[in-house]
Every structure is written in C-alpha cells, then in structure tokens.
Amino acid sequence: MNCQVSFKSILLISLMCFSFAASANEKRRVVIGTGDGRPFIYTQSGSVLEINPGLSIEILQAVANEHNWSLTFIEMPFARQVSATRSGSIDGMVATFIDDAPDFHYPAEPIAMAQNCFFAKADSSFYYDTPASLDKSILGVTNGYHYGEIDDYILENRLNNIVKVSGEDKASLATLFRLLEVGRIDAFIEANLVVRHSIASKGLDNIKKAGCTAPMYAYVAFSPETPSSTALADNVDSTIKRLRASGELDAILKKYGVDDWK
Template identity: 30%
Template sequence: MNSRLRPHDPYFPLLVFLLLFMAVAQSSNANELNPLPGQVVLAADPWCPHNCEAGSVVEGYMVDILRQAFALQDISVSYVNMSWARALQQARSHRVDGIIGVFAGDAGDFLFPEEALGYSETMFFAHPDSQWTYEGLKSLENRTLLVISDYFYAPGIHQYINNNRNQQDLIWELSGEHPLTRAITLIGQKRANLLFEDRQVMAWTLRNRPDLPKLRSSGNIYAAPVYAAFAPAHPHAQALARILSDGVRHLRASGELKRIYQSYGLGADGKARMVSPEGALNNSSP
C-alpha cells in the first residue's frame, strides 16, 4: 500500500504547515546561534581621500560612508591600517571582516556589495622634467615602473607587470608602510621613471606633503568603481554586503552621500571624482 500523503488528502495542509514551521524555527535558531556582529572590522592601507589614516580627524569619505551605512542597522565600524598585502591576508584568515578601497579585480574571491563607495581614475605620473606620455604598452619600454605589492592595476598594465615582475629595471615593487610617499620620492630622485596612481590620491598627497616633488601627470589609463568587500568565507559576508548596499542607497536618497563627497572637496556626481588633475591640487580639504 502506498502510504504517502497526496495534495487531496485531508492531512496534507497540516503536514505542509508543520514543515514550514520547522524550517522557520530552524532558521531562527541558526540566526540566534550566529547573530550579526555589533561591530565590523575593516582594514586597508591609507589611500586618502578614499580612506585615510585610521583614528585621524579625517578618515576618508569611504570610512564616513561605511560608518553611517552600518549605523542604520546599529553596527559600528572599526577601521584599521596595515599594508594592502597584509589586509588581504588578514581578511582571508578571518582576523578582520573585510577590506576598504578595493577594485573588483583586486580580490575576485571576496564578496562585493552591489553598491560601490566611490570612483577611481588612475594615471601615470613622471618626474616634473619628463616629457614622456603613455601611448600604449610599447611606450613603457626602457622605463622603470614603480608598483605597490598586491595592488591591482588596469587590466593591460596588470598583465604587463606580471610578465615583467622579475626584471627590476622594468618593475620595481614596493611594500610596507607609506609606499606612495616612497615612490614619489624615488621618482623625484630619478631612481625610477614612472608611477601608476589614482589622481585623487596623488592630488591629496601632494597637497598635504609640500616637501614631496610635484610629479607630472602623463596619461589617464583606467577608471573604475571602488568598494568595500568582505572576506570570502565570512559567515555574514552576504548579509553585511546587503546591509551596506541598502545603507548607501539610503544615504544617496537622503542627500547625505553627496554631502560626504563634497566635504572632501570631491565632485558631487555620485562618483566622487575630482574635476580635473590641476583643480584637484587646489581643492580645499576638510
């Protein structure tokens, strides 16, 4: 005899109800056993004005956005600085919850929210006396390009770096603390030829470090959104990404996102772009 219940059996609706009740109860118990954290720890190396020195008066527009977005769900943000390579490693080993100021190509195994926090426009920089301008990969021949360890660069440039990483006359890789100021100094001393950097970051750095040489911009290369992203195996990665995206949308609708961008002297077009490299150097900081 076939004893299985069928949709027309009188007890079938009751069985469906009991199964649904048990599923909801199990989900509720799982959430109680593994609730959302009251604080998220996010790491990055300083990349001002996107994200600046942790604990400073100005921590960066991305950090401001993150704090306000997560506060809508009563979650606080702890922002810590370390080298970019270490930030990636610490997130992958679950010592921090995520990273700030990341391109989609930077860490493909991380979980990215739907909403970006800002926008990056990257270009080459050279010595002030240099007349060099980027005209494709061939123009990099016989030039020493400074790069920062574990940074993602424009797709074509990134491949060029990987192909020539072992040739120090072509690729000089920097790591540790304050790699950008070291790179600018090396270019000024003519120990290397080129540096690839976000133009807002370069403008901010040169404005706040008048002792550094004022490098010459030598060609726009790459533009892309920048994000906060969460560790690939983090138990709450999907929930945190959703909360962040919802929070960014709320801040945009309320006008607060625009206010944050403008407080850093950035454009108010939703991409947080400087108006021009020249104008960026003269924008007032908060």
C-alpha cells in the same frame, strides 16, 4: 497550583522576551582592514581620524550606524589586508577593486570611483598611452595592487622594468615619490586623487600627471570565510542607496572635493 504555574509561565516568557530584545540590540562586531589613501581614508599613528576620516570611512560609518555594527578599523599594508580578509582574520577591507580579490564578497554599490594615473618629473618626456609605452621606462608600483589594463604587463615584467614597493599606503607612496626624485624610477602609478592630495599637501611643483588608465569602481570587500559577508554587503547597498536618495552622500563627497560616480 494553577496560579503558581501561570506565574512561572509568565516569568519564563518575560525572561525570553528580555533575552530576545537584548540580542536584537547587540551590535555586530565588524573588523575592517584599511590603509591611508586620502581623500578616501585618513589615518594617523595607525588609527582612522575621528574628524574628517575620509569619504569611504564616512560612508562605512553611516552603514554601521544604520545596521547596528560595532566597527573597528585596523591599518595594515594592502597585501596583508588581502590575506587577512581572505583567511577570515578580519571581516573585510575598504576601497578595493574587484580584480584585487575576485573571490571576495562585494556589494552591488561601489564606495568610490578611482582612476589610476602615471606620475613623472615635470621635465620628463614620459607619457603613458598603451602598455607598450612603458617599454623604455622604469615604472614604480605598489605590491599587491591591481591597475587594470597594465596588470599583465606588470606580471610578465619581461623587460625587468617594474619596481615594486611595499608597506602601509602612506609609506609606499612616500617611497615611490622618493624613488622618482632620485631617478631610480621614471614614473609611478597610483590613484589620481590620492597623488593629487599628496602633491597639494606637500606643495610639490616638480611632479606631473603623465597619462591614466580607465577609471574603475572601488568597493568594500568582505571575507569569503565570514558567514555574515552577504548580509554585510546587503547592509552597504541599502545604506548607500538611502544616502544617495537623501542627498547625504553628495554632502559627504563634496566635503572631500569629489563628485558622485553615478
């Protein structure tokens, strides 16, 4: 009888250990909203590229590998990324400024640094130095974006000189280029590296940079409705610190022609 009880006990303990091990090895599903903002993020036909997917994506993939995430990216317009993250429909979004959604959970470590700059036709006299310098121009912006020092100017739009475009990142940037070309706007504002990449890839020589706002850190942002958001942010922090210490972060950034922001 004692032997029988002992055998059942051993069997029960073995099953419990197996169950615990299986649970420990189970990947945590993490769904991240994204757009296409090169060199940070490269997408095609709604999917992140498998090869050279962008520096922000490569950093997140390293986080996923290190912390046992099952990582899924969903491409959607920026404003919808914000609303889906806020509601908890997705777990987070890539390369976000804190001003975009102050209520989200953020790691301490940025995933990129971006500087928003103004772009105009090469023969234009437009140049930005203060928000007041926008008064005599029509400016194109992307709906839902925050640009730092000109956010209040855009929100007030007291001169009705702000044109907002929507859509997925590639589509909205293409619309801004088109509006500039046909003279519907005098300038537009967008991340400098993103526009530089687009100008180089399209071989454009009739667009110039015409002033910039102060650089800002961009972060992976996690949903306030996702219970694991704090843990996910901690995962990002620990991996970025390790990548920087090992030299792997520098290797990722150099692949895309970007320097470390620290």
